[in-house]
Amino acid sequence: MAIPLHDGWWQRLKRWIAPRLGNTDHVGRLAEDAACRLLRERGFTIRHRNARTPKGEADIIADSPAGVHVVVEVKSRVRKIDAPARSNATSPLASITHEKRERLQAIARHLMRANRWGRSEVRIDVIAIEFEVAEGRPVLKSAEVFEGAIGV
Numbered sequence: 001m002a003i004p005l006h007d008g009w010w011q012r013l014k015r016w017i018a019p020r021l022g023n024t025d026h027v028g029r030l031a032e033d034a035a036c037r038l039l040r041e042r043g044f045t046i047r048h049r050n051a052r053t054p055k056g057e058a059d060i061i062a063d064s065p066a067g068v069h070v071v072v073e074v075k076s077r078v079r080k081i082d083a084p085a086r087s088n089a090t091s092p093l094a095s096i097t098h099e100k101r102e103r104l105q106a107i108a109r110h111l112m113r114a115n116r117w118g119r120s121e122v123r124i125d126v127i128a129i130e131f132e133v134a135e136g137r138p139v140l141k142s143a144e145v146f147e148g149a150i151g152v
Contacts, residue, residue: 035074073125075095
């Protein structure tokens, strides 16, 4: 396999490791794409994806039809036939730990200060996306929005 010369060593290493470990970046990108489509269908305006702040990264920053600024965390799971029952039964929301909630709150507070948003105009939503594997590819099974899932 020829590797383009303009790629850095990190991209080459990731491309070499990904097939060996399972490419979760690809599934994460698919989940974020599905979340953006869902939000747009509900009338949201997507302001930014993968927004980096000093406090961490926000998957999606959007404005609701009511004018509320929304920080969106996207969590996904891939359901596989040959996976253990416990793995297939675990909700995508199970991966939101106490530390993750605190980080999302810090990100939202940072965005409020940096953009001069009022406290009443901001909320943190979580979108849980589930995929099934069909013909070796992830196919969207379900998407559920939890508005205001984490308090600011």
